[in-house]
Amino acid sequence: MSAPDDHPGMEIDLLKGSSRTLLNRVLLAQETWIAIAILVLGLVVSMIAPKFATPGNLLNIFQNACFIGIMAIGMTPVIISGGIDISVGSILGMCGVTLGIVLNADMPLVVGIAATLAMGVLCGTVNGTIIAYVKLPPFIVTLATLSIGRSLALVLTNNQVFYEFGRASDAIVALGGGYTLGLPNVVYALVIGVIVLHFLLTMSRWGRYLFAIGGNEPAARLSGIPVDLIKISAYAFSGFMVGVTAIFLVGWLGAVTNSIGTGYELQVIASTVIGGASLTGGFGSALGAGIGAILVETIRNALLLAGVNPFWQGTFVGCFILAAVLLERIRSVRR
Amino acid sequence: MPVLARLEHIVKDFGAVRALDNVSLDINEGEVLGLMGDNGAGKSTLVKTIAGNFQPTSGTYVLEGKSVQLSGPADARRHGIEVVYQDLAICDNLTASANVFLGREIMRQLGPLKVLDHKSMNTRSAEIFRELKSETRPADLVVRMSGGQRQAVAIARTRLAKSKIVLMDEPTAAISVRQVAEVLALIRRMKDQGLSVILISHRMPDVFEVCDRVVVMRRGRKVADKPIAQSSPEEVTGLITGAIQTA
Numbered sequence: 322m323s324a325p326d327d328h329p330g331m332e333i334d335l336l337k338g339s340s341r342t343l344l345n346r347v348l349l350a351q352e353t354w355i356a357i358a359i360l361v362l363g364l365v366v367s368m369i370a371p372k373f374a375t376p377g378n379l380l381n382i383f384q385n386a387c388f389i390g391i392m393a394i395g396m397t398p399v400i401i402s403g404g405i406d407i408s409v410g411s412i413l414g415m416c417g418v419t420l421g422i423v424l425n426a427d428m429p430l431v432v433g434i435a436a437t438l439a440m441g442v443l444c445g446t447v448n449g450t451i452i453a454y455v456k457l458p459p460f461i462v463t464l465a466t467l468s469i470g471r472s473l474a475l476v477l478t479n480n481q482v483f484y485e486f487g488r489a490s491d492a493i494v495a496l497g498g499g500y501t502l503g504l505p506n507v508v509y510a511l512v513i514g515v516i517v518l519h520f521l522l523t524m525s526r527w528g529r530y531l532f533a534i535g536g537n538e539p540a541a542r543l544s545g546i547p548v549d550l551i552k553i554s555a556y557a558f559s560g561f562m563v564g565v566t567a568i569f570l571v572g573w574l575g576a577v578t579n580s581i582g583t584g585y586e587l588q589v590i591a592s593t594v595i596g597g598a599s600l601t602g603g604f605g606s607a608l609g610a611g612i613g614a615i616l617v618e619t620i621r622n623a624l625l626l627a628g629v630n631p632f633w634q635g636t637f638v639g640c641f642i643l644a645a646v647l648l649e650r651i652r653s654v655r656r
Numbered sequence: 657m658p659v660l661a662r663l664e665h666i667v668k669d670f671g672a673v674r675a676l677d678n679v680s681l682d683i684n685e686g687e688v689l690g691l692m693g694d695n696g697a698g699k700s701t702l703v704k705t706i707a708g709n710f711q712p713t714s715g716t717y718v719l720e721g722k723s724v725q726l727s728g729p730a731d732a733r734r735h736g737i738e739v740v741y742q743d744l745a746i747c748d749n750l751t752a753s754a755n756v757f758l759g760r761e762i763m764r765q766l767g768p769l770k771v772l773d774h775k776s777m778n779t780r781s782a783e784i785f786r787e788l789k790s791e792t793r794p795a796d797l798v799v800r801m802s803g804g805q806r807q808a809v810a811i812a813r814t815r816l817a818k819s820k821i822v823l824m825d826e827p828t829a830a831i832s833v834r835q836v837a838e839v840l841a842l843i844r845r846m847k848d849q850g851l852s853v854i855l856i857s858h859r860m861p862d863v864f865e866v867c868d869r870v871v872v873m874r875r876g877r878k879v880a881d882k883p884i885a886q887s888s889p890e891e892v893t894g895l896i897t898g899a900i901q902t903a
């Protein structure tokens with residue numbers, strides 16, 4: 322965000338050493354390697370499948386990646402704090418259903434948006450509160466809410482599909498499926514999300530405390546950091562970003578089924594980890610989450626266009642997760 | 657030497673266990689006090705009582721001439737008492753400067769927002785490290801640091817608040833010989849700056865190298881309290897084991 326200033330070794334970047342040149346730091350960043358992986362993958366595939374490198378397809382990749390990317394941005398603070406949220410797919414279901422019900426009742430779009438975001442924050446706060454105060458492991462708690470959320474979505478909709486959005490019909494489709502200045506609206510949401518989270522992680526007390534909690538929770542407590550509140554806020558933030566995703570996704574699909582978001586948690590966590598977040602806590606970045614999501618979507622799209630049986634997708638994504646974690650290991654030795 | 661803190665007839669019971677039995681102790685300004693004793697003798701309990709982690713069962717705790725009842729470590733910190741918790745209180749994934757200021761960050765105004773003032777925090781921690789004559793660099797990650805440098809980071813935290821008494825529970829227990837020398841040098845530097853240090857250690861050479869006074873605990877009782885120059889490792893060993901009753 323800012324260049325090293327007149328004090329030698331005084332640059333602001335929280336997680337980088339002092340004696341490194343800019344080039345050195347760029348080369349050591351996970352984001353750089355993921356970007357290179359995307360380029361190489363793209364070049365190889367465009368030789369096999371000429372359709373890959375067309376502007377239409379690239380834009381398509383980017384747009385699809387945004388839905389996962391926005392959720393990955395929400396996941397990043399949770400993972401930095403040493404937690405995990407595997408309920409995001411179900412929260413997306415809850416948010417989507419909320420939006421469907423509210424708009425179906427002929428409410429204005431703003432009411433629908435507010436209700437959807439509130440539902441996301443509520444779900445995240447429930448997760449965070451159980452984790453922080455009942456002190457159960459995040460994996461178990463969010464596994465439970467994954468199940469509960471999906472079931473409640475069914476209960477609420479009674480297995481009904483919403484495609485009638487009353488007076489907000491045009492507006493929601495324009496928001497989620499529309500373009501501004503030649504780019505899909507959801508792309509702006511992702512870019513703003515990356516910028517805001519990057520700012521929060523590097524420039525705010527909240528970000529600093531997330532890293533501290535993920536690095537050494539007892540130490541954070543001894544330093545007087547309100548550890549429990551910060552944890553809850555991380556899950557609430559994740560829920561909020563899921564709400565944002567739900568709004569764009571519903572507008573893009575033009576309908577809400579109660580299975581919306583099923584299985585998304587895997588891709589979201591994969592994106593975050595590929596982008597350099599550590600599941601043991603203490604590391605992660607906003608840009609990494611966004612780029613990770615683009616890589617995951619590029620793999621999906623490339624395999625499809627290269628004519629590879631889609632059953633192979635999971636294998637490729639899995640291999641990239643392993644490669645990313647190994648890369649992280651190698652980098653931390655060299656650091 | 658003025659007395660900064662005074663414990664009078666402190667008793668601390670944990671159920672049926674009497675961890676501190678009628679302990680009286682003066683903490684003098686600018687003095688390094690060595691606290692020795694066998695496992696379970698009550699050293700940590702004594703230090704935690706001074707640091708406000710424990711409230712004594714009975715007895716009086718006098719700080720700067722006034723009898724006090726500390727509500728917790730934060731309260732003790734307000735009275736200028738800091739504890740170096742060794743590794744327990746350091747985040748490996750943060751920089752030295754971020755650790756020094758953890759929980760008390762310097763903020764600056766950026767438009768309507770308050771943001772972390774990285775530059776001020778780095779400058780200030782560089783100053784503190786210079787005072788401690790430590791080569792620790794503020795923007796370096798703690799994970800890459802030696803045990804001695806990590807101690808410097810932990811000690812630097814105590815220097816922010818201009819504390820008067822620094823309590824160290826076995827700071828040299830888990831580090832290499834070379835790093836022990838580094839930590840002892842840091843303790844001497846704190847003393848030069850007029851701080852009082854209480855050093856719990858099982859290592860006889862460390863205590864005889866840096867301490868002005870030695871206190872020996874045995875089964876919750878204080879069995880010796882004398883200037884280091886008037887004692888000897890043999891005597892202290894005898895006091896710890898009970899071969900010598902008191903001195």
Ligand SMILES: Nc1ncnc2c1ncn2[C@@H]1O[C@H](COP(=O)(O)OP(=O)(O)OP(=O)(O)O)[C@@H](O)[C@H]1O
Binds near residue numbers: 673693694698700702
């Ligand atoms: N929180 C506690 N609850 C119950 N008993 C305690 C507690 N803390 C200490 N004790 C007991 O008080 C006694 C003194 O313990 P303390 O930890 O002060 O010893 P120490 O001198 O620091 O020993 P070491 O050298 O092993 O660190 C021991 O019998 C211990 O079991």
Ligand SMILES: [Mg+2]
Binds near residue numbers: 699700701
């Ligand atoms: Mg002890």
